Amino acid sequence: MIMKRILLTVFILISSTITSALTLPDTPQTRVIDLANVFSRQQEQNLETRLQKVYKKNQGTEIEILTINSLESQNIEDIALDTARKWRLGRKGINNGMLILISRKDKAVRIEIGYGLEAAIPDGLAGEIERQILIPSLESDDLYNGINTTLDKLMNPINKEYPTPATNQIKNQYPPYYYVIGFIILIIFLILIISGNWRMALDILQLILGIISSGNKDSKKDIGNGGEFGGGGTSSKF
Amino acid sequence: MAKQNQATLSSWGQVQNQYQRRMDLVPNLVNIVKGEANFEKSTLIEVINSRAKATQTDITPAITSNQEQLRQFQQIQDKLGSSLSRLLVLVEKYPDLKTNQQFSQLMDELAGTENRISVARRDYNNTVQSYNANLITFPHNLLAKLFGFSTKAYFQSDNNAQKAPIINFSN
Numbered sequence: 001m002i003m004k005r006i007l008l009t010v011f012i013l014i015s016s017t018i019t020s021a022l023t024l025p026d027t028p029q030t031r032v033i034d035l036a037n038v039f040s041r042q043q044e045q046n047l048e049t050r051l052q053k054v055y056k057k058n059q060g061t062e063i064e065i066l067t068i069n070s071l072e073s074q075n076i077e078d079i080a081l082d083t084a085r086k087w088r089l090g091r092k093g094i095n096n097g098m099l100i101l102i103s104r105k106d107k108a109v110r111i112e113i114g115y116g117l118e119a120a121i122p123d124g125l126a127g128e129i130e131r132q133i134l135i136p137s138l139e140s141d142d143l144y145n146g147i148n149t150t151l152d153k154l155m156n157p158i159n160k161e162y163p164t165p166a167t168n169q170i171k172n173q174y175p176p177y178y179y180v181i182g183f184i185i186l187i188i189f190l191i192l193i194i195s196g197n198w199r200m201a202l203d204i205l206q207l208i209l210g211i212i213s214s215g216n217k218d219s220k221k222d223i224g225n226g227g228e229f230g231g232g233g234t235s236s237k238f
Numbered sequence: 239m240a241k242q243n244q245a246t247l248s249s250w251g252q253v254q255n256q257y258q259r260r261m262d263l264v265p266n267l268v269n270i271v272k273g274e275a276n277f278e279k280s281t282l283i284e285v286i287n288s289r290a291k292a293t294q295t296d297i298t299p300a301i302t303s304n305q306e307q308l309r310q311f312q313q314i315q316d317k318l319g320s321s322l323s324r325l326l327v328l329v330e331k332y333p334d335l336k337t338n339q340q341f342s343q344l345m346d347e348l349a350g351t352e353n354r355i356s357v358a359r360r361d362y363n364n365t366v367q368s369y370n371a372n373l374i375t376f377p378h379n380l381l382a383k384l385f386g387f388s389t390k391a392y393f394q395s396d397n398n399a400q401k402a403p404i405i406n407f408s409n
Contacts, residue, residue, distance in 0.1 A: 077353050123350035124343025131342075230252060231357030234346050 022072070022079065028064055028087050031055070036067040036104040043144045050151060059162035060091040061117070062226070063098045063154075065147060070105040076235050080112040090114045090226025096162060097226045098233075100150070102134070102143065107238035109134045118232045120161035121154065129153055130236035139238060182208075239378055239387060242369040246390055249362040250302050256354045257292070257315055263347055264289045264322070270341050271325070274332055281325050288318040302366070305391035312393055319355075322348070359393045366390040 025033070031051035032044050039047065051063050064087065071079065080101045089097025096116035102109050111126040129150050137146025185208060192201040268286060271277055292314050301307045326345070335341050370389045373382050382388070 081357060122343075123346040127343065127346030127349075128339075229357075230256075230361075231354040232350060233353075234350050 022068060024066075024083060024086075026086070031063065032065045034065075034067050036069045036102070038067045038102070038104060038143050040144075047144075047147060050148075054151075054155070054158065057165055058158050059094065059096065059164060060166040061096045061098075061158055061162050062089045062091070063100065063151075064089055065100045065102075067102045067104060067143075069103070071103045071108060076101060076103060076106075076108050076110045076237075077231065080110040080233075080235070081229055081231055084112045084114065084229045085227050088225050088227030090116055090228070091166065092225040094162075095226040095228040097229070098154075100134075100147070102138070104138075107135070107138050108235065109138070109237075110235035111233045112229060112231075113233040114226055115228050115230060115232070116226065117158070117161070118230075120157040121233075123232070123234050125153075125157070127234040127236065130234060135236055135238050239369075239372060239381065242365070242372055243387065246302060246362070246365045246369050247299050249358070249365045250299055252358040253355070253362050254297060256351060256358045260318070260322075260348070260351045260355065261289055261292055263344065263351060264318075266344055267322075267325075267348065270338070270344065271329065271335070274335055277332070278328060281321070281328055284321045285318070285325050288314075288321045292318050302390045303388055308391040309394065319352070363392050366392055 022035075024035075030048055032039070032047045034044055047065060051065070054061050054063055064084075066083065068079075080099055083101070084097060084099040087097075087099075089099060091097075094116045095114040097114035098117055098121075099112040100109070101112065109130050111121075111130065113121055113126065133149050133153070134143075134146050137143050137149075185204060189201055189204045189208070192198075192204060264285060268282065271282060295311065295314060297311060301311060326348070329335055372378055373387060373389055
């Protein structure tokens, strides 16, 4: 029984550390990452502009296009999910991110959809787009048009779901009682200094620093910080 | 520790959602397939029966602390999964179904759900793994005894059952 448990733990450990042999950037600097060199420079630029517009207009909807040469005999589902999560596509709390992954040699595509887009883009729609647009465009070596037509199809539901631009307000990171507690601690700190109790004052200072740094941990930025994907979307293969 | 406990419970919630999602899709599938004349009945009945069995079982989050209950739950769900995949293989023989748009979208939903299920299960196992690892280290092991936290159960990796039915509609 114990042996079984150990083996199981080892198995889970191993299976969770297997990542793709592909080298991908830690964070995507552009909306289009064309590792398979499918697009011309101009095409890449056009897609980039188009996707940036979506990002600005539709509440930070983050559509990322990634082309790779080969899956290297891995599951396209695993690669897409790991990448979309790592890149934290979508806005924090909304998770309106999407990854369109294309593997050129395998003629395989996957549309990976974040939680915040699952309602707007059901699997049936994603699958239809793959079968009717993306796969044929891969076959005829015209992925650029395929992607553009895909975006045409996607924009309707996205415009409905996220019709307005993102508001860039930075939320107040600390609840009001933090300030009250902070004020009290500051008073104690001052009293300790005035009364010459340096040791205790130092302890209090440490406490303050601790609180500040723990507050900083939570203050992640909103944009590009979604990344909650549950394996939604579909994949097709030629 | 309470935070990690919460994480295992919320990832469990996701597991349950996705299984529920699959169960909700089955009646639609059954309805479409039924309409197909001469469809082989036995596989269809098997799907209906295994879904009925899966809906009967009453599941609470407490199941996550009980390896035996979780194993049973998994067994029932895997049975539904395998009878579904047999049905989906069979469906390949019926060209009318394959060209039916409603049907192919339903296939997408089913395939998508199978993938969501395996993702949710993997996520759940990962949260349980870090929860369990934390639970047996000092001083958490003492606190755990005090507050009644216990180790959680894993999904067993049965590769055959876990594999989503492979559906390939591109001709």
